[in-house]
Structure formats: structure tokens, C-alpha cells
Amino acid sequence: MRIALGIEYDGRPFSGWQSQADRATVQGALQVALSQIAGEVIAVTAAGRTDAGVHATEQVVHFDTQTNRPLTAWVRGANALLPESVAVRWAHAVPDEFHARFSAHGRSYRYLLLNRAMRPAIQSGKVGWFHAPLDVEVMREAAQHLLGEHDFSAFRAAECQAKSPVKTLTRLDIRRESDMIVFDLSAGAFLHHMVRNIVGCLVYVGKGKHPPEWLRDVLEGRERRLAAPTFAPDGLYLRRIRYEEKWGLPQMDDETMPGELL
Numbered sequence: 016m017r018i019a020l021g022i023e024y025d026g027r028p029f030s031g032w033q034s035q036a037d038r039a040t041v042q043g044a045l046q047v048a049l050s051q052i053a054g055e056v057i058a059v060t061a062a063g064r065t066d067a068g069v070h071a072t073e074q075v076v077h078f079d080t081q082t083n084r085p086l087t088a089w090v091r092g093a094n095a096l097l098p099e100s101v102a103v104r105w106a107h108a109v110p111d112e113f114h115a116r117f118s119a120h121g122r123s124y125r126y127l128l129l130n131r132a133m134r135p136a137i138q139s140g141k142v143g144w145f146h147a148p149l150d151v152e153v154m155r156e157a158a159q160h161l162l163g164e165h166d167f168s169a170f171r172a173a174e175c176q177a178k179s180p181v182k183t184l185t186r187l188d189i190r191r192e193s194d195m196i197v198f199d200l201s202a203g204a205f206l207h208h209m210v211r212n213i214v215g216c217l218v219y220v221g222k223g224k225h226p227p228e229w230l231r232d233v234l235e236g237r238e239r240r241l242a243a244p245t246f247a248p249d250g251l252y253l254r255r256i257r258y259e260e261k262w263g264l265p266q267m268d269d270e271t272m273p274g275e276l277l
Contacts, residue, residue: 016081018089019109019264020059022074025100026248027140032064032074041065041101045076048096052089053082062115062256063122066208068140068248073104073266075256077115105265113262121257123186124210126198127250128218130191142195143214143250149221151191157220157227158187160234161213167206168237170216172245175207180237182206189217199254208245215243 022045030038034046042059049057059076084092089106097103112118127142129135130149135142161184168180186201198217200210216233219225233241258264 016083017077017079017109017111017113018086019075019077019107019113019115019262020089020093021104021106021265022076023072023102023104024070024074025141026065026068026070028098028100029067031067031069032061041071041074044098044101045093045103048093049078049089051096052084052092053080055080055082060115062119063205063253065251065253066248069251069253070141071253073255074253075115075119075258075264077109077113079111107262107264109262109264115256118258118262119256120259121185121201121203121255122205122253123199123201123255123257124205125252125254126200126210126214126246127252128196128198128214129194129250130196131194140249143247145218145222147222149196149218150223151189151196151221153227154196154217154221155189157217157230158189160227160231161187165234166237167209167234169233169239169242170209170212171206171239172208172212173239177204177206180206182209187213210251211246211248212239212242215246218246219243 024041029041032041034040034043045059046057057078059078062075065071086106090103093103129142129144132146134144164183166180167182171180182202182204184202188199190197198214216230220227
């Protein structure tokens with residue numbers, strides 16, 4: 016039997032998604048909880064990995080089990096065993112052909128950037144922060160250069176394992192809500208650190224270090240050294256994984272974000 020789960024988590028206590036022998040990870044915590052419920056060793060496969068400190072409001076995973084449990088057991092039972100920073104939102108039985116990663120056809124991220132002189136306190140670890148004023152209009156102008164299919168090598172981490180740097184960015188919206196700047200990005204798939212590197216470059220443009228056209232030059236240069244430093248993971252959220260309707264998975268609306276985070 017194959018089960019798909021929708022997961023949300025606060026990435027701060029973890030060294031990322033992927034299991035590591037000597038560190039706390041989201042995958043590790045989830046597998047321990049599910050294995051206790053199933054009475055057998057459970058291995059989960061995710062739609063995508065997230066780095067240390069990165070959060071998720073809808074990560075999707077699947078696992079195989081010989082144990083017959085009601086779907087509510089995989090939700091309530093797991094949540095009773097998981098740390099406070101991880102929760103299962105839903106469980107759904109899927110055919111064996113379903114694969115959390117390879118069946119996905121789209122992914123969406125949101126970056127929350129607090130833009131004020133004072134650092135965050137209550138929101139510490141949940142938002143990025145930049146102290147100097149940022150011009151959202153010029154950032155929007157710069158963002159237009161990245162939309163569509165491109166070679167995103169300039170925004171790719173050195174340790175990225177993707178077979179190709181060519182990705183299609185279908186959405187890059189930027190808006191200001193009081194002191195918060197919200198970045199929404201969607202693509203079929205993303206490279207390692209791609210979102211954080213894009214945000215870092217947009218901040219450079221927003222603070223006046225470079226004109227909007229600079230982002231086009233960085234993109235066309237295809238070299239990581241041309242871009243801005245990787246921005247902090249704190250404000251990054253994996254928000255949605257898109258699948259075909261035939262799988263019947265419950266999915267949150269694009270504009271909905273748990274926790275009142277804009």
C-alpha cells in the first residue's frame with residue numbers, strides 16, 4: 016500500500032529535510048514516527064529537499080507499507096509522536112505509480128523579507144531581514160528578466176545535483192505589506208539555492224547597488240560568482256507541490272498560507 020502525506024514544518028530545529036546519521040532532520044523525525052505506527056521500518060520520499068532553516072507549509076511525501084491503518088491514524092498518530100515543529104496535515108492512499116517527486120509538475124515557494132531598521136524578535140527565524148529601504152518597483156522590473164525558460168547556472172549552488180540548470184520560472188511576484196516584502200515564485204522545479212540566490216540579487220537591485228538590467232546580465236553570464244551572496248534561509252517557505260487531479264490529493268489554495276504569514 017502506498018500512502019501520500021502533506022507535511023508542514025518549522026525548519027529551525029533541523030539540519031534540513033534529508034536524513035543524516037548524526038543530526039536532526041525532518042525526514043528522520045517523520046520516519047521514526049511513521050515506523051512506530053506501522054510496526055515496521057518506514058522510508059519516506061519527498062517532493063523536494065529543503066535546506067537547514069527552510070520551512071514548509073505543504074511538503075508532500077509518499078511511503079510504502081504492509082500495515083493496514085485508517086488514514087486518520089497516519090495523521091493523528093504521527094502528530095502525537097512528532098516534535099512540535101512538524102505536523103502531518105493530511106493522508107491519502109495513492110496508486111503504486113504515484114511518486115511524490117516525479118509525479119509533481121510544479122512547485123511554489125514564498126520568501127518573507129522584513130524590511131525595516133530593527134531586526135525581528137517575535138518573527139526571528141521565520142522571516143528574512145534587511146535593514147535599509149528597498150525599492151519594490153525596481154525589484155519588480157528586474158524580476159521580469161528571469162521569467163520563462165532560462166539557464167539558471169548563475170543562481171545554482173555549487174553542490175546542486177540537478178542534471179540540467181535549465182528551468183522555467185512561471186511566476187515571480189513581489190509585493191510589500193507594510194514592513195514585509197513578499198516574494199512568490201513558481202516553477203516546474205528549482206535548483207539548489209535558486210530561490211535564495213534570486214532574492215539576494217533582487218535585494219541588491221532594491222537597495223540601489225545595481226540597476227534592474229543587471230539581473231539580465233547575471234542570468235546571461237551563467238556564472239555563480241556574478242550574482243549576489245545566497246540570502247538567509249529564515250524567510251523561505253516551500254508552499255505548494257502541484258500534481259495532476261487524477262491523484263486526488265488535497266491541496267491548499269495558492270494564496271493561502273497557514274500561520275497568518277501574509
